[in-house]
Amino acid sequence: MTEEAGRLCTASLDPPVTKKSLNELELTKIVTDARLRHDLNFEHEIMFRPNTLGTRRTTKQREEDLYFEALAVELERYIKDRRNQESPSPHAPSPSYQAASRPNAHTSPSPPARVPRMLAAIREVVKTLVPAAKWQTVDDQFDVQLRMQELENGICDMARLIEWLGELLLGSCSPMRDPVVTAMVTRTREAISAQDVHQLVNAVKDLFGVLETMKLDVANHQIRYLRLYLLEDGIQFEQSEILSRIAAGWPISHERRWFETVCDDPEQGDRFSIFMDRSIERIVLRSNDFPLTFSADYDRLYAIQQDFRLCHYDAACIATFTGTLHHLGWRGPLSDQSHARSMQKVWAVIAGLGRNFAFKAHSSVVLQIVTEAFQVCNIPALPDHNTCRYTLQLFKAALDDTGEVKGQVWDEFARVVGLEADFISGMTPLEILNRYDPGPSGPGESPRKAEWSLESLARRTAHVLVLHWRVWAPIFYHQPTPRSSPAISPTTISPEQEMSERRSVPVSDLSGQDRGPTSTVISTLHRSRTVSSRSRSKGYTPEPSDAGSSTSGHPDARTRTPSL
Secondary structure: OOHHHHHHHHOOOOOOOOOOOOHHHOHHHHHOOHHHHHHOOOOOEEEEEEOOOHHHHHHHHHHHHHHHHHHHHHHHHHHHHHHHHHOOOOOOOOHHHHHHHOOOOOOOOOOOOHHHHHHHHHHHHHHOOOOHHHHHHHHHHOOHHHHHHHHHOOOOOHHHHHHHHHHHHHOOOOHHHHHHHHHHHHHHHHHHHHOOHHHHHHHHHHHHHHHHHHHHHHHHHHHHHHHHHHHHOHHHHHHHHHHHHHHOOOOOHHHHHHHHOOOOOHHHOOHHHHHHHHHHHHHHOOOOOOOHHHHHHHHHHHHHHHHHHHHHHHHHHHHHHHHHHHHOOOOOOOOHHHHHHHHHHHHHHHHHHHHHOOOOOOHHHHHHHHHHHHHHOOOOOOOOHHHHHHHHHHHHHHHOOOOHHHHHHHHHHHHHHHHHHHHHOOOOHHHHHHHOOOOOOOOOOOHHHHHOOHHHHHHHHHHHHHHHHHHHHHHHHOOOOOOOOOOOOHHHOOHHHHHHHHHHOOHHHOOOOOOOOOOOOOOOOOOOOOOOOOOOOOOOOOOOOOOOOOOOOOOOOEEEEEEO
């Protein structure tokens, strides 16, 4: 078997861009994409973009290259036939003999099949981009059987077809895509005129790239246009999806154990307070086994955990710097500007550690803290060994997970989260989202630090927990505990009844209503509460958990990338 025959046998018969591969970008898929609907609550602008990273994309690229190599082999055959008809040799066989000698189902096990599939794929994708009134015209222009007959006989006017397609796309695409479409048409026309198969294949690649880009533009426009509706209906939609999954056997009844041990203790406060305190505890203690009910927010919670560690590390640096000043005999006031400038230099050293940072008491950081303290105290000498050793001990104590510094950061974090949760409890999802923007960096702060400041971190945490409570409280947290009644199970929930009633009655109006056997009283969020005391696990040795990143997008070609 020749190399060309091998490529024809192993390469895909379908092009890399088809109606099926773009199915995720259809409006019906967008509206029913649970992960997308949830992410809209947290990202100011979610966009579909081509996936250009990762091993999956590398594999996909190899498959695409193999397909276009095989397509070039097929197109070469039609170009050769056209050349023979335009300038026949005196000794060349007659056209009837040429047609009879071409490969067919009886003489070749693998007849050319990619060209007709390619034409059909282009037709179907184009129909998703233009109004329905033009579908018949598209069908007529991309009549696969007719076009293949024209190709077989060397009379197909591909240049005219691509020019017609270009005009159609120019009338349907965004104005910013006009240069790309025009360049694609020009390149295709030049390739056909030169009868160069490699140029023609590159032009086909451009065409599929244009079609995919236009489909992405349409999907992104639909998200922007429907954003308000998707946010307003988001809580009810997520509840409907959850009830359907529970009815199908989703095993989540045991996931309440993480807070049920104290939920009946009147000294612990109401259930919302318990939920908030237990969630904050898991964040602070860097638990890597958040309940399954938090699956839509795993990435956000793990990122919050890492940023809380940065807040703790920052507080440890400040405490160590202050302790070193006192050790050197400094008793005078220190201006906020001088303090911020010193800490900025310390964090410049920390940033230089890169991957070796690992939240440890690095000697380079200690040396910089001592150097800044010497400058404040106007000590001209270089940092001495005894002072560095004393500062190192202070730093290690401040970084201790059971130490006083972390406890203070924990208390302040919980307090600010509670205030933020109380403040946003009466807001709509859109109002909360608008408040979520962390804003520009303040004086003396690096842009990175503004993202993980305690206030910004508390705002992000409250955002996740309040929306989680709105979705799950009536389904899950307000259900009786297993000690007094059966746990949630598919047999005790009627998702059809829940979904029907939820579509007709807003969640905010359901407080105190009897909605059938699947729910107890649905209470509104508590707007007045105090953060209850937290029980810390002494001697707990946390394991670092990496905050992974998930992509939700087309499994082959696209990822949804948030743009803040």
